[in-house]
Amino acid sequence: MPDKKGGRIGVRGARPGPYAEGIRFLRERRRVLWRLAAWSVLESGQTFLSGYALARALDDGFLAGDRGIGLAWLGLAVLAVALGAYGTGRVYRAMAALVEPLRDALVRRVVTHAVGGAGGGRTEGGRGGGGTTAVSRLTHQVEIARDTFAGLVMVSRSFVFVAAGALVGLFSLAPVLLLVVLPPLVLGLALFLATLRPMARRQEAFLEADENIAETLGAVASGLRDITAAGAEEPVGADAGDRIDAEYRAARALARWGVVRVVAIGVGGRLPVVLLLVAAPWLLGRGVTTGALVGALAYLQQSLLPALQSLMQALGTGGSRLAVVVRRLAGTAPDGGGAASDGGGAGPALAPGPAAVPDGTVACPTTPAVELRAVTFAYGDRAAPVVEGLDIDVPAGGHLAVVGPSGIGKSTLAGLIAGLLEPRSGEVRVCGEPVRGSGAVRAAALRVLIPQEAYVFSGALADNLRYLCPQAGPGARTDAELTAAAEAVGLDVLLSRLGGPYADVDPGALSAGERQLIALARAYLSPAPVVLLDEATCHLDPAAEARAERAFARRPGTTLIVIAHRVSSARRAERVLVMDGRQTVCGRHAELLERSPLYRDLAGSWGGPGSSGGPGDSVHLLGAGAGASDPALAPRDADGVHPVARPGLPGDGGHVVAYGPVGQMQAAGDLGDRGAFGGQ
Numbered sequence: 001m002p003d004k005k006g007g008r009i010g011v012r013g014a015r016p017g018p019y020a021e022g023i024r025f026l027r028e029r030r031r032v033l034w035r036l037a038a039w040s041v042l043e044s045g046q047t048f049l050s051g052y053a054l055a056r057a058l059d060d061g062f063l064a065g066d067r068g069i070g071l072a073w074l075g076l077a078v079l080a081v082a083l084g085a086y087g088t089g090r091v092y093r094a095m096a097a098l099v100e101p102l103r104d105a106l107v108r109r110v111v112t113h114a115v116g117g118a119g120g121g122r123t124e125g126g127r128g129g130g131g132t133t134a135v136s137r138l139t140h141q142v143e144i145a146r147d148t149f150a151g152l153v154m155v156s157r158s159f160v161f162v163a164a165g166a167l168v169g170l171f172s173l174a175p176v177l178l179l180v181v182l183p184p185l186v187l188g189l190a191l192f193l194a195t196l197r198p199m200a201r202r203q204e205a206f207l208e209a210d211e212n213i214a215e216t217l218g219a220v221a222s223g224l225r226d227i228t229a230a231g232a233e234e235p236v237g238a239d240a241g242d243r244i245d246a247e248y249r250a251a252r253a254l255a256r257w258g259v260v261r262v263v264a265i266g267v268g269g270r271l272p273v274v275l276l277l278v279a280a281p282w283l284l285g286r287g288v289t290t291g292a293l294v295g296a297l298a299y300l301q302q303s304l305l306p307a308l309q310s311l312m313q314a315l316g317t318g319g320s321r322l323a324v325v326v327r328r329l330a331g332t333a334p335d336g337g338g339a340a341s342d343g344g345g346a347g348p349a350l351a352p353g354p355a356a357v358p359d360g361t362v363a364c365p366t367t368p369a370v371e372l373r374a375v376t377f378a379y380g381d382r383a384a385p386v387v388e389g390l391d392i393d394v395p396a397g398g399h400l401a402v403v404g405p406s407g408i409g410k411s412t413l414a415g416l417i418a419g420l421l422e423p424r425s426g427e428v429r430v431c432g433e434p435v436r437g438s439g440a441v442r443a444a445a446l447r448v449l450i451p452q453e454a455y456v457f458s459g460a461l462a463d464n465l466r467y468l469c470p471q472a473g474p475g476a477r478t479d480a481e482l483t484a485a486a487e488a489v490g491l492d493v494l495l496s497r498l499g500g501p502y503a504d505v506d507p508g509a510l511s512a513g514e515r516q517l518i519a520l521a522r523a524y525l526s527p528a529p530v531v532l533l534d535e536a537t538c539h540l541d542p543a544a545e546a547r548a549e550r551a552f553a554r555r556p557g558t559t560l561i562v563i564a565h566r567v568s569s570a571r572r573a574e575r576v577l578v579m580d581g582r583q584t585v586c587g588r589h590a591e592l593l594e595r596s597p598l599y600r601d602l603a604g605s606w607g608g609p610g611s612s613g614g615p616g617d618s619v620h621l622l623g624a625g626a627g628a629s630d631p632a633l634a635p636r637d638a639d640g641v642h643p644v645a646r647p648g649l650p651g652d653g654g655h656v657v658a659y660g661p662v663g664q665m666q667a668a669g670d671l672g673d674r675g676a677f678g679g680q
């Protein structure tokens with residue numbers, strides 16, 4: 001909305017939108033447009049004569065017994081066709097003068113933006129591969145935009161001039177013909193125009209659904225090992241099925257509007273013919289000649305109907321495609337954002353969002369890095385929930401250990417965070433991205449899950465290690481980085497023994513622990529900032545496990561969640577989540593030893609009580625209703641620093657475990673007969 005000073009509220013000084021730019025582009029090329037129009041008149045002359053000459057040839061020539069006149073009129077029509085063809089050739093030349101500058105302008109913008117983006121810190125120091133890929137992808141889109149734009153201009157122009165030629169011809173033959181032809185033609189056109197907007201929206205929805213499928217299947221194909229390892233075939237299959245269903249629905253909605261469009265073509269293109277035939281006696285009675293009737297039919301069948309069909313086809317599909325492509329290009333999002341910003345063809349290299357930190361690991365742009373909100377999950381509709389009403393916040397850079405008896409749901413929790421399992425209710429986010437639905441692919445790129453079963457494939461060790469890294473651009477790993485990662489997680493001995501990163505590995509010849517080390521180094525090298533280790537070190541000895549975990553804890557920008565099977569793992573973590581159904585609690589190791597009988601038992605069975613908490617560690621065991629009255633929690637809640645008690649959790653089964661910033665514990669519960677640890 002323009003404001004009183006003539007600017008635009010909120011966008012003063014901003015770049016004009018793509019459509020405004022399009023209009024300006026055309027205005028600046030008025031001369032080319034006039035040239036186009038002038039040559040198009042030759043085409044309309046041909047249309048005019050196609051009916052008029054036929055009518056005259058019949059009425060004044062063949063029906064009047066004068067073949068010479070008849071043939072002369074037909075000859076004139078043929079001459080007009082030749083002239084029209086010449087005009088069409090000139091139209092193409094004028095068209096080049098219109099569309100090539102458009103292409104140049106779009107390419108200039110894309111390249112400028114990509115180069116600027118590379119300099120703006122969105123690519124990792126010195127690596128330009130992602131920029132090259134993005135530019136190549138976008139210049140391809142520019143070609144699509146140019147071709148589609150050219151097609152639209154050609155077809156719209158052709159319709160206007162053909163319609164003008166035909167209508168002038170009908171009027172010249174007998175004005176009363178327009179009475180029969182014009183109403184259905186106008187009605188059909190109006191109906192078609194009314195379908196444009198809704199159909200464009202459906203078309204975009206369909207394209208988006210289609211891209212979502214491609215994206216999901218791409219992610220599934222590249223993550224098959226993870227999916228199999230985590231036993232997530234069913235939910236992943238269900239997710240892909242949902243997307244296929246969504247595309248099916250989008251296709252049906254599009255098809256419904258397609259029916260309206262067919263009706264529009266019928267009304268605008270076919271109905272005039274029928275009406276002309278039905279009204280023939282009436283028209284003949286009003287002085288319309290046989291030749292004029294045949295000429296009118298020729299106008300309808302040979303000129304108007306094909307022009308109308310081409311227009312509808314071009315505007316219907318090409319218009320929507322152009323709108324999508326132009327919006328992406330105008331957004332100058334090298335990922336091809338816009339409708340497909342949820343991954344539609346977006347390469348990770350220049351994707352908007354998290355910035356790359358120096359070592360190529362993506363930094364979480366948000367904290368908490370992992371959020372669970374009132375998450376309830378069960379394996380099956382009638383099964384008892386494994387996780388119920390769970391809230392967890394793990395701050396970016398945090399280190400959480402998850403412990404609990406066998407079968408309590410630790411791997412399930414890892415699967416939920418990784419987005420492999422779909423909660424019955426609640427929401428899971430990684431670095432602010434929902435792990436299911438629209439943000440799933442982005443979230444998947446932000447986390448890496450290493451399960452207990454380490455998969456190593458036959459081939460070069462380097463290929464195994466780079467398996468989760470992009471080939472080029474940010475996150476692509478040099479040989480030196482491979483060696484450094486191997487050193488960090490404790491794979492260095494094996495690496496030397498095998499003969500370097502390019503030595504072949506035979507998975508069968510490796511021990512379970514060695515395979516785990518390779519999987520750990522692979523996760524270490526991935527650009528994902530959130531690392532989930534689901535008993536991924538269980539085959540390592542305690543010292544090797546400690547070395548690997550410490551490596552991840554020190555890895556820049558990393559949020560580490562370890563499903564622990566040794567007390568030493570829990571002791572190393574900043575916080576420990578003790579999964580115990582409704583008695584799930586979270587706290588420091590020392591606090592939990594004091595407060596959680598289960599944790600004490602686990603620690604005991606693991607072989608010792610471990611260390612005690614340091615000074616300043618304190619614990620709030622919250623009994624029924626304590627959340628509201630606990631003085632330690634009330635001010636935080638009031639300040640909105642952290643959500644605490646959640647009375648709205650489903651049923652009475654909810655519990656809240658909130659893991660605040662490092663060095664600060666925040667927790668409370670919707671307690672009832674349950675408890676949660678909190679401390680600060």
Ligand SMILES: Nc1ncnc2c1ncn2[C@@H]1O[C@H](COP(=O)(O)OP(=O)(O)OP(=O)(O)O)[C@@H](O)[C@H]1O
Pocket residue numbers: 231379386404405406407408409410411412413
């Ligand atoms: N794919 C599945 N289908 C049905 N039930 C499952 C599935 N995976 C796990 N469960 C059940 O869910 C519950 C939690 O299992 P989960 O593997 O998450 O526990 P866990 O704490 O990781 O166990 P462990 O320490 O033994 O690995 C168990 O009762 C388990 O039998």
